[in-house]
Amino acid sequence: MPRTVTLVLVDHAGAPLGALPPYDVPEPWWQEVTSVVTGARRRYGLDLAVLRLLAADRPAPPGGHLTYLAQVYDLRSVPLEAVSVDLSPHPLRAPWAEPGGPAGSVAWATAELDRLGRPVTAVAQQRTWNLSAIWRLDGEQHTAWLKQAPAFYRHEGAVLRWLSHTVPGATPILLADDGAGRLLLDHVPGEDRYAADVDERAAIAADHHAVQLRAAADVPGLVAAGVPDWRGPALAGWIRAALAPHDTACVDDLLAGLDDRLAEVRRCGLPDTLVHGDLHPGNVRGDGARRVIIDWGDAFVGHPTFDILRLTETLDPATAAALFAAWSARWRADVLGCDPERAVTLLRPLAPLRLAAVYAMFLAGIEPSEHPYHAGDVPACLGQATAEAKRD
Structure with missing residues (x-):
């Protein structure tokens, strides 16, 4: 097309x-x-x-x-x-959507690469929209990527710094970060794994479990670094605030039991940790020898179940069940007495509700001419949440 x-x-x-x-x-x-x-x-x-x-x-x-x-x-x-x-x-x-914006960002990235001894010989603009602007910067021996994100994604640099120090190799290498949305990332060979089969998704889930287990021990540090804190009641408050402009009977019904449901989730015993927030296979990049998780702008501190629900959402129920079973077994082995299966059941209708709030946040933070990118996502996610709630 x-x-x-x-x-x-x-x-x-x-x-x-x-x-x-x-x-x-x-x-x-x-x-x-x-x-x-x-x-x-x-x-x-x-x-x-x-x-x-x-x-x-x-x-x-x-x-x-x-x-x-x-x-x-x-x-x-x-x-x-x-x-x-x-x-x-x-x-x-x-x-980056203003005249002079792209040139200023590329100049910053070029200067950073010069400082690192990696002079740039070619620059190519790859993407521009309300969630990011991306350029490829090639040198004689190295390739780097410049990513610039809006204010509501500025914590991505903090997430990548934490990951690079704590779980090296799990993400692209952060070469520089200006603290205002510009990230300079080392090239990761391979391709984005949109076509990942169930075995590869199972491997992604296992990789991510190791990250989340480590992050669970450093939640205060992640919050102090600026990662959004959406633990328990804070998540309910954020969802309500984000969806307030989209108030309908559907939203009212979905929010009615939100606090009680999240309280029940906490009783399942899984720890709060670093959540990627959009862990579909397209946000994983690899070449067969190495696999990393990319695009951490949606990350927050909260419940780990949201990521396994996102990773399995396009799979048929029987195929997804095997991934849920393996995910649950890992948490049961590492956190004695927890009930991962119950957490999945409770959070299944809340996963699309949270995504509806994410898209509502986008719409509230971008200019109207770019609303068509996301305007249909809020009602679509609310419809999915309603369907899941009826099956609950």
Whole structure:
């Protein structure tokens, strides 16, 4: 499913210049911009950076006709169409979505790599949307990745620092962190494991158990480092606050017994620990020899059951049951007297409810033009939570 893209160009000061004629790119996913940038270079000889989504002809990804804002660095004689767009400031606009933002971030990353003795010879923009901007930085012998995230993900650097010191090799190597959302990460060979089979998911679960067991002993340190603390009642309060703008009868029903349910979960005896928050196979990268867990922006301190529920959510019940059994056996061996199976039963309807709150948090923290990325996710997760509650 291709995308058709129209680029509205601005100069370094943000002054509008006009729009390029529409052209097609192969990837349907709106946030992927590699082929958007290379398409402009190949067709028009323009060097540019995509800043942000301006409009879409459909309510949600993928595919369709998208209009992006892009900063051009060297405007040549190309056919530009007159266009009327609203380029006024917005308080929730990401720093990389402003003219000069990408160049400033790349300059920071390049300077950090120079300091490390890894001069950059080529830079390629890979992704830009409301949750992150990503660039690939190649040198003669090394590759690094620059990731920039919004304010609600700024604890990812703290998580990666803790992991690198406590469980080395479990995550990508953090080369630098500016404390304001920019992360410089060493390259991890391989590919994102979206297609992981049940055996690989079982191995991921075992790897992650070792991380969570170690993290359970350092919860105060993780909280002190800035990792969100969503233990017990704090999780209930955060979910209620996040979903308040989406108040419906469905939400009211789901929240009615939340505190009692979380109290029952605590009686199951599993320790609070570091939770990845989005542990699907696509957030694991590997090449057969090494496997690491990536994208820790959704991490929080809380109940470990949320991660095994996310890792198994696309599996059929019989296949998932084997992973739950192995996961439960590990916790029973390490925490005497706990009841992992009961925790899974209790938290199953709360997992999609928590995800609905996460998406609601995104919507509250991004500018309206980028709402189509997530607007459908809140009702979808609430619907799943309702279905799970009825089966409970």
